[in-house]
Amino acid sequence: MSTVAQEPVPSVGSFGTLERKRVHENPGNQFQYPALHSLAAPHIDSFNAIFQGTDSSPSWISAALKDIPPKVVHDHLKGAKSAAYIEDSDEEDHGEQTSTNKLGNRIQFWIDSVDLTKPMANLGGDQSHIQRIYPSEARDCSTSYQGKLQAKVCWRVNHGPVLSDVCPMGYLPVMVKSNRCNTEHLSPKEHIRHREESEDFGGYFVINGNEKIVRLLIAQRRNYIMGINRPTFADRGPAYTTYGTSIRCVRPDQSSSTMTLHYLSNGVLTLRFYIDKREYLVPYMIILRALVDTSDRDVFLALARGDVENTFLTERIELLLRSFSPLGLFTQQQCLEYLGVRFHSALSLPEEYTPAQIGKELLRQCISVHVTDNQEKFNVLVAMAQKLYALVAGECSPDNADSAQNQEVLLPGQIYTGLLKENLEGYLDNILFRIRQDVSRGSRLCNFSDPVYVTRMLRRSNPDVGRKLHYFLSTGNLVSRSGLDLLQSGGFVIIAERINFLRYLAHFRCIHRGAFFAEMKTTTVRKLRPESWGFLCPVHTPDGSPCGLLNHLSYTCQVSHRTPDVSKLPGLLVSLGMSQVLHGHVSNPNHITVQLDGRVIGYCSPHLAVDIARKLRHLKVSKQHNLPLDMEIGYVPVSHGGQYPGLYLFTTPCRMVRPVKYLSSKANYDIVGSFEQVYMDIACVDEDVIPNVTTHQEYAPTYIMSVLANMTPFSDFNPSPRNMYQCQMGKQTMGTPAQALKCRSDNKLYVLQTGQTPIVRSRLHNAYAFDEYPNGTNACVAVISYTGYDMEDAMILNKSGHERGFAYGSVYKSELVDLTSQARRGGGPVTLQFGLGEMDEDSPARRTLDVDGLPFVGAHLKAGDAFYAFYDTERKRTVVKSYKGPEEGYVDSVRLLGQDDITRPLQRIKIVVRIPRAPLIGDKFSSRHGQKGVCSQKWPSVDMPFSESGVQPDVIINPHAFPSRMTIGMFVESMAAKAGAMHGNPQDCTPFQFSEDYTASEHFGEQLAKAGFNYYGNEPMYSGITGKEFEADIYFGVVYYQRLRHMVNDKFQVRSTGTINPLTRQPVKGRKRAGGIRFGEMERDSLIAHGTAYLLQDRLLHCSDYCQTHVCKLCGSIVSPVNVPSAFANPGSREFSKYKSVVECKTCATADGITVISLPYVFKYLASELGAMNIRMTLKVD
Amino acid sequence: MAYNAYNPTLESGDQGPQIHIREINDEVLDFVLSNTDLSVANALRRVMIAEVPTIAIDIVQIEKNTSVLADEFLAHRLGLIPLCSSTVDRMKYTRDCNCIQACENCTVELTLDMCCQDDDTMEVTSRNLLSNDPNVVPVLTDDNDPGILIVKLRKGQELKVNCLAKKGVAKEHAKWSPVSAVGFEYDPHNRLRHTQYWVEQDEKEEWPLSHNAPEEPEPKPGEPFDFKAEPNRFYFRVETVGSLRPEEVFLTSISVLQDKLGTMQIKLDDDGGQDEPSDMGYGANDQWENGY
Secondary structure, three states, X not given: OOHHHHOOOOOOOOXXXXXXXHHHHOOOOOOXXXXXHHXXXXXXXXXXXXXXXXXXXXXXXXXXXXXXXXXXXXXXXXXXXXXXXXXXXXXXXXXXXXXXXXXXXXXXXXXXXXXXXXXXXXXXXXXXXXXXXXXXXXXXXXXXXXXXEEEEEEEEEOOOOEEEEEEEEEEEEOEOOOOOXXXXXXXXXXXXXXXXXXXXXXXXXXXXXXXXXXXXXXXXXXXXXXXXXXXXXXXXXXXXXXXXXXXXXXXXXXXXXXXXXXXXXXXXXXXXXXXXXXXXXEEHHHHHHXXXXXXXXXXXXXXXOOOOOOHHHHHHHHHHHHHHHHHOOXXXXXXXXXXXXXXXXXXXXXXXXXXXXXXXXXXXXXOOXXXXXXXXXXXXXXXXXXXXXXXHXXXXXXXXXXXXXXXXXXXXXXXXXXXXXXXXXXXXXHHHHHHHHHHHHOOOOOOOOOHHHHHHHHHHOOOOXXXXXXXHXXXXXXXOOOHHHOOOOOOOEEEOOOOOHHHHHHHHHEEEOOHHHHOOOOOHHHOOOHHHOOOXXXXXXXXXXXXXXXXXXXXXXXXXXXXXXXXXXXXXXXXXXXXXXXXXXXXXXXXXXXXXXXXXXXXXXXXXXXXXXXXXXXXXXXXXXXXXXXXXXXXXXXXXXXXXXXXXXXXXXXXXXXXXXXXXXXXXXXXEEHHHHOOOOEEOOHHHOOOOXXXXXXXXXXXXOOHHHHHOOOHHXXXXXXXXXXXXXXXXXXXXXXXXXXXXXXXXXXXXXXXXXXXXXXXHHHHOOOOOOOOEEEEEEEEOOOOOOXXXXXXXXXXHHHHOOOXXXXXXXXXXXEHHHHOOOOOOOOOEEEOOOOOOOOOHHHHOEOOOOOEOOOOEEOOOOXXXXXXXXXXXXXXXXXXXXXXXXXXXXXXXXXXXXXXXXXXXXXXXXXXXXXXXXXXXXXXXXXXXXXXXXXXXXXXXXXXXXXXXXXXXXXXXXXXXXXXXXXXXXXXXXXXXXXXXXXXXXXXXXXXXXXXXXXXXXXXXXXXXXXXXXXXXXXXXXXXXXXXXXXXXXXXXXXXXXXXXXXXXXXXXXXXXXXXXXXXXXXXXXXXXXOOOHHHHHHHHHHOOHHHHHHHHHHHHHEEEEEXXXXXXXXXXXXXXXXXXXXXXXXXXXXXXXXXXXXXXXXXXXXXXXXXXXXXXXXXHHHHHOOOOOOOOOO | OOOOOOOOOOOOOOOOOEEEEEEEOOOEEXXXXXXXXXXXXXXXXXXXXXXXXXXXXXXXXXXXXXXXXOHHHHHHHHHOOOEOOHHXXXXXXXXXXXXXXXXXXXXXXXXXXXXXXXXXXXXXXXXXXEEOOOOOOEOOOXXXXXXXXXXXXXXXXXXXXXXXXXXXXOOOOHHHOOEEEEEEEEOOOOOOOOOEOOOOOOHHHHOOOOOOHHHOOOOOOOOOOOOOOOOOEEEEEEEEOOOOOHHHXXXXXXXXXXXXXXXXXXXXXXXXXXXXXXXXXXXXHHHHHHHO
């Protein structure tokens, strides 16, 4: 039956050890792992697009600069020399000229261009010392990797010449490996020279020495009208219904603005949009009529599209038109003025603007911003209304915002551009504000025609745009006036932790649904939807609170990043039979719209649309007519109550796309988007192909999974939650975080000393360079219950294996020492210098410190040992700082950090301490199948069970780990690796290779039998203690084991005595402060239930806040007994003594009733608290 | 090679434990031990793995290490290098020695002093470990053996270490184990039914016969089960790491076992358990365990 089954499982070749050795010895000019570099492409491409445009589209930042509305100030001087400013447009009349006269001179500012240099440092003042900076230097010095941002600010006074000045805008963080990075074109060899990973693929920023990534986010698909039925819509006001259509329009600079059209039960439509986070609701008709000079009749025809038979539609349109007439707005001009008057303050436009101009600017800035032409904006609004009516009538279903079909990716470059744009505009506003201040103060200096004044104004307003973005990247908080049309204001940036290579990779592929959805009570947003097939990995999502919200892109999923030239596309479509949109022309109501990137470009019959879609795809795949390959051709067929029909073409950037095999042509490489995929016939495997129906086929079924999910061996044998756990645990493994370990200065690095390449590996293992970053060890694993120490997910390690280095790791901690921050005064001359000063030869600090005050490399450090020393030239003394510990470690390296001013003495160093972490009882390990366990015992080799050939397991796990978890993949891996180890070849564990006709156990059983083992992987074994053969034969094989970073040394918490809370005298909490662990109510209950009274007393009293206190038996108070000096004591008191003080009851004025009792201190505290509230507590004491 | 010093009071005709050597070379000793009890055979196995003393590098003093490997990593690698330990008998355990830390009676000193001055990568191997005792040197199989790779040095990197090799047993640390594995089997046909072979369909097809199977007659189908039978033929295959010859490992293990039994005998004869509990030959056990 299955063709997959018949063909032998392809071998994954050799381990490639020699080839890798060759490359390592002679790193060439070619990257070895191109697939690896494509993983970070969405990040890098989007950053590149900020500053680099193509022939067909400008760079995002230049588009953004163009979009900034004009910034104008007037000096209000009467009789200004060059009186009138006449706008270039011909609508300007003479009446307005005189009005501008009153305003006086006019100055307009704009930013012509922005330039970002590559990161440079100026060492020493003059130009000759300028040097390129590389990311490793920024990391080392805990600074940021940033280039100089400059803007060319232009201004023009009245009609005078355009003047300009280049203003520094501060330092802007640069993405590594982007077109503004110094490592952009470096080869692996040069990477190594610049102390980078040879295969570093960039995509991150270096901020204060940390590697930061702007997380990918899911956004609503741009320029597509979504039908929405949302209960909250009805709460907006009277007559509002739950229906609406919404479109997220994206400008050429990738900033977006969302419009929502609401349906009211009285037939009115209202358009909702936002200006600077403020919401505006405007009657639909006003906008429509303001856009185009049209009549009610034309609007009726456009909305009804000649479908006069449809009374549902016509009635509603009639209501809509009727509701508009009372406003008395008849012409476009009137509508524009109506809007202009109302939006005057919201838009902050030049004073000279007439209401009509303001109205126009409103339409430009807020309405259908993805198109520029007013007629096209009109068409978009009409299409929105049509879809809304269809939705209300039940002809179409609402679109699902949680489906990948209606989603795209919000790329780092977009947020970056948006922030840049806003801050640059803010800079212009700031200039304007200062000039206005001068004007209103009537400052003498305020002279527009004086370039010196203007440039001073330019300099005076703080232009440090770079800092704002630096803040964004270091905190992840978005400080924005407009909110950038985003639902969240924080959590955009994450640290690219290098716990191991898997973790690092996953950061670049993770995509978040948005913080807004994290607090949502419903779980619908978290669901795995069929529409995300191939784009989002169904396996790789964390369990727990971010489940389903934090997804990962499948390894083949790309994000489109080009803005192709599609100006010829409408013409091509017309030649294929589409009818164009002609103003005043009414199309057939049965025809569907053709939309290109949200522009209505024509109509055609559904029948023809099928044909057009097919032909267009063929042209696209065969690369004709210059059609972009990642263009989406989404034909939504006419249905009864399904998705709103139409032919939707998308060519914009930021869409999730993926490669799929096109079957009906020789050129078979097609790229498919998430919108069109829903309506396409894509077969998964050969058996799924239906002749004449199937047009596409997956290259491989594994294409749907992320890189990490693909690394799970035989994941098709495991239940899905186990594969999810493995995706989590793979990222917590102690592995090889980097190859350039000596050049890294991360705060904490976990390194496995002797990582191995897995014998069992998937085909992608090599493609993504996992052999360069080994993540575990091939361990001999026996599945047996032996001595009982392996129960409950514990595992037994072989002590001899441990002694030979099994799973040995180290933690590298680095500490930055900055003497300038320790100096008493900031700035000023340097007073602290590294060194020992006049320290004695035999001082204990000399054991670890060299004469330069820095620790010896290799020195063994315990808590309290001297860590570094410096000499205070002011106080003339040496200060020795000690190592805080608490763990013992070795000094791995001491790095002297440079600074911009090379004349200053050394002030900053970085000390890396290596802490050995041999596997201990309590450390966590896991196989690659979500089977984690804690080491519970290390048995000596002689006590371990052994096979007939004398092989002893490294790891023993309990058979109970399997029945409920059903991780058959682990069994298969065990067999496969055993056979692979015996035959000396790697084994392919790519999922979906086997079938019922050709099972994995057959495949590997044969190999095992050939090596002289039992077919099913069992072996007779002997007890190491008695030498007797076990009654059952033991499943014994080789499994790749990962050591997880959760180690007892970081977790154990013990205390006998220690710090207490001064108020309650109870132990403090927290491991760091050597505190206790809360023995809470439920724990107390269990002790009561067990009747263990002494234990209860021990925990809650003796080990907590035991105290002895005086009590007055007469009045029963524990608050009133006080110490009284004997001189003042009541003479009648007992124990009256000349020298001692006496405890007396204040209320009874005698010491007669005083006795000592023991009680918890909090009880005493409670008594005094109650006393403060005038509540008396009395104890009955015998 | 027959061995008969076990117990003269055995029944006549019984010669006590027998040894039949099937294969012997530099690394492997393959023999059949018969006519003895399972406990004796297993004790022998355990002693060979864990209690035959050898010499291994125990203390590493690092004077200079600019190689890519961390100090403890390097020290660990050095410790695992097998050293020729034929003269281990003449050495004392440091704990039994009169010296404070090291002397020639209990310690062999090895030095490694390498510096790469070429453009090519230099491979530092166990051949570069220079010993002050000509008898205790890193194990090499033959003259062409390049030695065990310790670390690779590039130009300018330097390594200068001083190693102190001590006598020890694998109970303390696996580096002192003279064997890499000891194969051990009895009853290849499962006549005693100590185990139950799990089968899917056919036992003969799924369970390959052990290579020791021809040594014993194949059970006839329907043979009655002798429930009183005890295992008494044990197939050993001792594979050494090279520090000791396999026969040395075996002979030493016998004498270690004898010592243990002797100690026990003496203690039992002495006072019938009146005195402080005997340590049964594990004399320094406490001391070892303190290290771990």
